Amino acid sequence: MKTKLLLAMLALMSASSFASITTDIKPMHGYIDSPASRAYLCSMLENKNCGPIQYEPQSVEGQKGFPQRGPADGKIASAGVGMFKQLDEQSVTRWTKVNMRSGENVFHWTLTAPHSTTGWEYFITKQDWDPNRPLRRAAFELQPFCSRFDGGAVPAREVTMKCNVPYRTGYQVILGVWTIADTSNAFYQVIDANMNAR
Secondary structure (H helix, E strand, C coil), X not given: CHHHHHHHHHHHHHHHHHHHHHHHCCCCCEEEEECXXXXXXHHCCCCCCCHHHHHCHHHCEEECCCCCCCCCCCCCCCCCCHHHHHHHCCCCXXXXXXXXXXXXXXXXXXXXXXXXXXXXXXXXXXXXXXXXXXXXXXXXXXXXXXXXXXXXXXXXCEEEEEEEECCCCEEEEEEEEEEECCCCEEEEEEEEEEECCC
């Protein structure tokens, strides 16, 4: 009887320990690799002096609800994550730019751990934004130019969306937001785009 009781107690302790360990494991998440985002280009070493984000471009996670809530102005690119603060550095020359055209573009996300999803939204800077100031809401058109609502579905590990990008010229920033349904967070990716370059 004592042996059975001891075995039962050991089994319960092991289960508790396992549960504690597994709840501490944070899954990785997702990033935009086409057009290549700032974080992704850090991981490819095309952007320099990026800090820890070069090892985990999928982890730019912050409060959901942009633009009403979400990361504070000046911390949009990092989603307010202190260890990724280098992403918030902003000047006309700081980041590698990808050439893009207005009109239909395909945005591709790679998800390292899919989540129940509310939806996806894309915002673009105003034509006359100041690229030498930290990213803030006033720099963006706050109506997304492209949206998709998933209603809580869990997406595949590869997500592709066709979006019509508004006409812009020169250096612009596109902000992609993947909003999670069953947490208070979203994932943020910024794309440094050279629009309609000839």
